Amino acid sequence: MNAFCELVGCRVPLQQAGMGRVANPALAAAVADAGGLGMLALSRHSPEAAARDIGDLQSRTSGAIGVTLLVEFMTPELLAAVAERVRVVELFWGWPKRASVPQGNVVGWQVGSVDEAKAAVDVGCRYVIAQGVEAGGHVRGSVPLAELVPSVRAAVDVPIVAAGGIGTRDDVARALALGADAVRVGTRFVAASESAAHPVYVDMLGAATAADTEITEVFGAGWPNAPHRVLSSSIRAAVAGPDPVATIDNADGTATPFVRFGTAPPTANMTGDIGAMALYAGTGVDAVHGRMPAAAIVAELTEGLDAE
16 A cells, blocks of 8 residues: 555545645545545634634545644644644644654654755654645745655655645656655645635636746745745736735625735635735646646546555
């Protein structure tokens, strides 16, 4: 049986990236039902809000699920609340420390270097995500995936998930051939039917190619010095755009201003200059051609890869 699938309980060697705001319970549940590992990102949540979202997700699926937390913003109370409710906990954007690894959970750490991968295993992580520079969103990696995965494989003896630029079945096959046990996919799932992404964002992904993405630090309000890959057009639009750039339409009928250069991607409950927001996109954007169900994306990427 595939080592990653056996560890986390999924049927196919694919993890959906935990993308803040975009990866909602509906998306994570759809991926889990299709056999992958569905993820929520709850880094800026209160423990109470995290518990509600996890409960929502658990009510939708009996498949394999987990939660991604950013060490940069994580509180001990939030970590404890998450670890109590889900088996798989994933950490990102901080040097691995033993105090951040809850006992009794399957803990993964997304890394950008061999040294970081070794440190994660040393503090008790049971898998690592090797993130190449091709990844969309916040980028820990500084070298191509084809270079990073074999180096990490030679350095650690835990399952490795390859992340960055994976948009097609061929990309998945190449990552597994490099020594990865599974793949982590983000940009394709932004365009999933169940995603909370704004329709304009999805349309812009569908019209883009890998050459239309670049790494920047422009969208750093509240999270500076954190490189991220976005559509190049969003950088130009943000520099010339209004402030606030959008409003968030709240469930109670009120609207909250959203500042220019904010880190959040545009979601369906936002109104404003959508193209001037953080349009996160990895080089796998070439494979986005519009909305499609998460189950269809999982099936397309993992055809013939069922863990047996």
